[in-house]
Amino acid sequence: MFVGWSARWLDPFLRGSATVTSGRVGYRATMFIVLAALGDSDCEAIDGGLLAQPANALSSLAFTIVGLALIPWALSAPDAERRVRGAVVAGLVLTGIGSLLYHGPQGPGSQFAHDISFLVVLLVIGVADIAAGSGRSMLWSWTVTTVLVVTTVVALVAFPTATNLFTGGTLVVVVIGDILLHRGGHRSQPWYAIAMGAMLVAIGAFVFGRSGAWLCDPSSHLQAHAAWHLVGAIALGSYAVATGAARVERRAAAGS
DSSP states (O other): EEEEEOOGGGGGGGGEEEEEGGGGGOEEEEOOOOOTTTTTTOOOOOOOSSSSSSHHHHHTTTHHHHHHTTHHHHHHHHHHHHHHHHHHHHHHHHHHHHHHHTTTOOTTTTHHHHHHHHHHHHHHHHHHHHHHHTTOOHHHHHHHHHHHHHHHHHHHHOTOHHHHHHHHHHHHHHHHHHHHHHHTTTOOOTTTHHHHHHHHHHHHHHHTTTTTTTTOOOOOOOOOHHHHHHHHHHHHHHHHHHHHHHHHHHHHHOOO
C-alpha cells in the first residue's frame, strides 16, 4: 500500500481508491489499496448476499446473451473464418460468466475469470484482423493468438492488479488490426457504425461510473457500470460482426 497525489480528473480511472482532502491546499491524497475488495472500484455498494453487486452482476450476462445470439453468424461463415467466429462466441459467453462471478459470488479466481475472458475476445479479433489485413495465414493468426493468450494468462497471474495495463496493450492489437483490415475500405455498415457509437457510450459509462466519479451512486439500482456491461456487449458484438465480414472480403479478394 502506498499513498500518492493525484489530480481530480484522474479519479474516475483509479481502481480501488479512497480519497481524503488535505486542508486549504486543495489536493486530494489517493490511497491505492492493492488488495482491495473485488468490484469496489465499480461504484455499486457491496453487500453480503449471493450477488455482491446485483446490478453489475446481472447486467454482465449481456455479454453471454450477445455471444449466444451470434451462434448462427458463426456457423454461417466459411471454414477458416468459422473457427475465429466460434472463438469469439465462446469468449463472449465466458466473458459474461466471468463478470457474473466477479460481481456476484466473488469466489477465488473470479477476478482472473473476469479479466482473461474479455481480453481473449479482443486478442482473437485483433490478431485475426491483422492476419487478414496483412495477407498472413490462419496458421500465423492462431499461433500468434495462442502466444499472446498464454503470455496474458501468465501476466495476469503474476500481476493481478495490472488489468488496465494489459487491457491497454490488448487494445493496441485491436487498433492495429482495425487499421490493416480497413485500409482498403471493407467496413461493414451499419455494424461498424453501431459498434463505434456504442463503444463511445460504453467508455463514458465505464469511466464516469467508477467509484467516486460523476455518475456513481453506490446505493442506486441503476448503475453506470451496469450500463457499461449492456452497451459494451452490444459494441463488442457489433464490432465482431463488422470485422468478420471485412475479413471474409479481404481474404476473398486476396485469393482472386
